[in-house]
Amino acid sequence: MNLPTRQEQKLPDCWDLKPLYTDDKSWDDDFKKVTSSQKAPFWPELNRFRGHLGESVEIVIEAFEILFSIQRKLEKLFVYAHLKHDEEITEEGSKGRFAKIFSLYQQFGDERSWFEPELLALPQEKLKSYLNDKRLGDYRFPLEVIVHLKPHILDAQGEALLAKSEEALTTSYRAFKALTDADVVFPDVKDKDNKSHPLSHGAYTFYLRSSDRTLRKETFTTFHETFSKYKNTLAELYQGVVKNHHFQAKARGYESCMQAALFPRNIPTAVYTALISSVREGIDVHHRYIDLRAKVLGLDKFHLYDSYAPLIDGVDIEIPYQEAVDLVIASVAPLGKDYQETLAKGLTEERWVDRYENKHKRSGAYSSGCYDSPPYILMNYKGSYKDLFTLAHEAGHSMHSYLSKNRQPYPLADYPIFLAEVASTFNEELLFQHLLKSTKDEKKRIFLLTQKLDDIRATFFRQTMFAEFELKTHQLLEEQTPLTPELLNNLYRDLTQFYFGPTLAFDGHAEAEWSRIPHFYTNFYVYQYATGISAALLLASRVMKGGEKERDSYLNFLSLGGSNYPINLLKEAGVDMTQGEAVKSTLNLFSSLTKEMELAFKK
Numbered sequence: 001m002n003l004p005t006r007q008e009q010k011l012p013d014c015w016d017l018k019p020l021y022t023d024d025k026s027w028d029d030d031f032k033k034v035t036s037s038q039k040a041p042f043w044p045e046l047n048r049f050r051g052h053l054g055e056s057v058e059i060v061i062e063a064f065e066i067l068f069s070i071q072r073k074l075e076k077l078f079v080y081a082h083l084k085h086d087e088e089i090t091e092e093g094s095k096g097r098f099a100k101i102f103s104l105y106q107q108f109g110d111e112r113s114w115f116e117p118e119l120l121a122l123p124q125e126k127l128k129s130y131l132n133d134k135r136l137g138d139y140r141f142p143l144e145v146i147v148h149l150k151p152h153i154l155d156a157q158g159e160a161l162l163a164k165s166e167e168a169l170t171t172s173y174r175a176f177k178a179l180t181d182a183d184v185v186f187p188d189v190k191d192k193d194n195k196s197h198p199l200s201h202g203a204y205t206f207y208l209r210s211s212d213r214t215l216r217k218e219t220f221t222t223f224h225e226t227f228s229k230y231k232n233t234l235a236e237l238y239q240g241v242v243k244n245h246h247f248q249a250k251a252r253g254y255e256s257c258m259q260a261a262l263f264p265r266n267i268p269t270a271v272y273t274a275l276i277s278s279v280r281e282g283i284d285v286h287h288r289y290i291d292l293r294a295k296v297l298g299l300d301k302f303h304l305y306d307s308y309a310p311l312i313d314g315v316d317i318e319i320p321y322q323e324a325v326d327l328v329i330a331s332v333a334p335l336g337k338d339y340q341e342t343l344a345k346g347l348t349e350e351r352w353v354d355r356y357e358n359k360h361k362r363s364g365a366y367s368s369g370c371y372d373s374p375p376y377i378l379m380n381y382k383g384s385y386k387d388l389f390t391l392a393h394e395a396g397h398s399m400h401s402y403l404s405k406n407r408q409p410y411p412l413a414d415y416p417i418f419l420a421e422v423a424s425t426f427n428e429e430l431l432f433q434h435l436l437k438s439t440k441d442e443k444k445r446i447f448l449l450t451q452k453l454d455d456i457r458a459t460f461f462r463q464t465m466f467a468e469f470e471l472k473t474h475q476l477l478e479e480q481t482p483l484t485p486e487l488l489n490n491l492y493r494d495l496t497q498f499y500f501g502p503t504l505a506f507d508g509h510a511e512a513e514w515s516r517i518p519h520f521y522t523n524f525y526v527y528q529y530a531t532g533i534s535a536a537l538l539l540a541s542r543v544m545k546g547g548e549k550e551r552d553s554y555l556n557f558l559s560l561g562g563s564n565y566p567i568n569l570l571k572e573a574g575v576d577m578t579q580g581e582a583v584k585s586t587l588n589l590f591s592s593l594t595k596e597m598e599l600a601f602k603k
């Protein structure tokens with residue numbers, strides 16, 4: 001597996017960044033123009049509103065207009081720089097541009113930091129009259145979000161200090177990425193025939209899906225032993241990010257890190273804790289599936305490197321990219337012709353997608369863009385079923401962005417992360433149902449069922465376990481307990497043992513798994529995968545079973561973007577997340593799919 005260099009990639013396989021900038025030079029030119037002054041304040045046109053927001057609603061509207069227009073331009077610069085950077089993370093020019101725009105963004109944070117506190121310092125009566133003023137238009141909800149934060153916004157000086165400290169306080173994450181993406185070198189791994197294979201982040205998930213148990217075991221062991229070597233550094237880096245969350249929460253007067261993370265989007269902490277307790281209560285269905293896996297693989301004891309082993313031979317397929325696109329497009333038929341046509345163009349001729357891995361390309365996959373760009377997709381596409389579902393997943397994100405951008409004005413277009421995973425997992429479910437229906441072969445059906453169960457396992461059970469790890473580490477730090485490598489290892493081992501049940505044989509080096517998970521560097525993020533898949537599965541079944549009305553209410557939900565709080569938007573689509581009903585129905589679905597598998601294997 002010799003990776004091509006970036007220059008060796010074929011143009012149609014790479015995303016087309018021309019809608020953003022024709023080349024680096026035009027980015028450089030635009031960068032020079034984005035500030036109206038060469039020295040601070042870089043945006044005097046914004047600064048002149050300072051001290052005047054209490055005068056009238058017209059002034060507030062004008063200030064919002066300028067604020068959003070600067071932000072929009074910065075986002076465009078930022079997105080181009082970060083995409084170019086991710087194509088080849090060692091390229092010096094891209095690194096430089098990324099650093100420049102990152103630091104200008106910080107500067108913007110500094111310069112706008114007076115805005116919220118000044119609004120919040122206004123008398124309640126005045127804020128109320130602003131919020132009730134029809135002229136506020138698209139700025140009404142952004143203003144409401146600010147007013148909602150009132151108890152946790154500092155005075156102008158405090159906010160300026162927090163904004164200034166941000167770059168330094170996020171060093172942990174950048175150091176983690178530099179260490180794990182660039183500096184860490186993995187030894188080769190051997191398969192059952194003693195043949196060597198190079199190990200990388202991309203190769204890791206690929207080898208773990210191999211039917212060769214020697215290769216899986218070697219891959220899992222080598223990967224985690226490599227991370228174990230850096231356990232002190234990685235524990236410090238992780239503790240650094242938790243300390244930052246703790247510092248921010250305390251500085252803003254929240255009760256806990258969890259509350260600080262959930263409050264801005266108005267998500268009750270009960271949504272988080274109910275997820276964990278409901279899953280713990282129903283964990284038996286997960287154990288039952290693990291037992292089935294072990295039985296089918298002929299094992300007395302289940303090891304973590306058996307988690308993704310194919311349960312059935314002969315259906316390990318390679319799907320070329322174009323075929324994957326055709327399948328994804330056919331699967332979204334329940335969402336209508338317009339949706340299908342837009343997505344088909346995006347995934348092919350409009351080149352939203354950067355398809356294949358190259359040397360020094362960022363690992364993983366994501367959907368990213370801004371108001372003035374297509375919704376790009378980074379892939380490291382290798383042709384497995386997993387890659388096919390990843391494409392459907394990212395396409396779901398991208399269409400959510402696309403529809404919301406088309407319908408919403410800039411200030412209301414950005415949907416919160418809490419909602420993001422609904423659109424992506426919804427599309428995965430459509431793809432699953434489409435494949436299951438069009439597959440007559442019993443073996444292939446079993447294969448698909450396994451994929452689905454493993455997918456729910458990874459998105460729902462595993463992420464809930466991560467969410468619990470995250471909650472516990474933050475609570476420990478809140479009680480002033482230092483997060484040592486031993487503590488983190490023990491905590492991770494106990495949780496894994498509980499979630500996987502008595503059939504699991506826990507290997508020592510597997511304790512290091514927590515230390516390589518990039519999502520732990522994003523504040524209370526992963527639980528949203530679990531809540532997202534629950535909501536998505538309910539909605540998908542509604543749309544597939546329903547008619548035009550159900551489809552339109554879902555499409556309407558996608559096009560609402562960030563125009564309201566996420567819990568309210570989901571209510572419009574038909575799911576009440578404070579009730580735990582979606583979580584319970586996911587547990588039931590998982591249980592019935594497991595039973596279907598048990599029957600299929602008995603046959």
Ligand SMILES: [Zn+2]
Nearest residue numbers: 393397421424
């Ligand atoms: Zn996603």
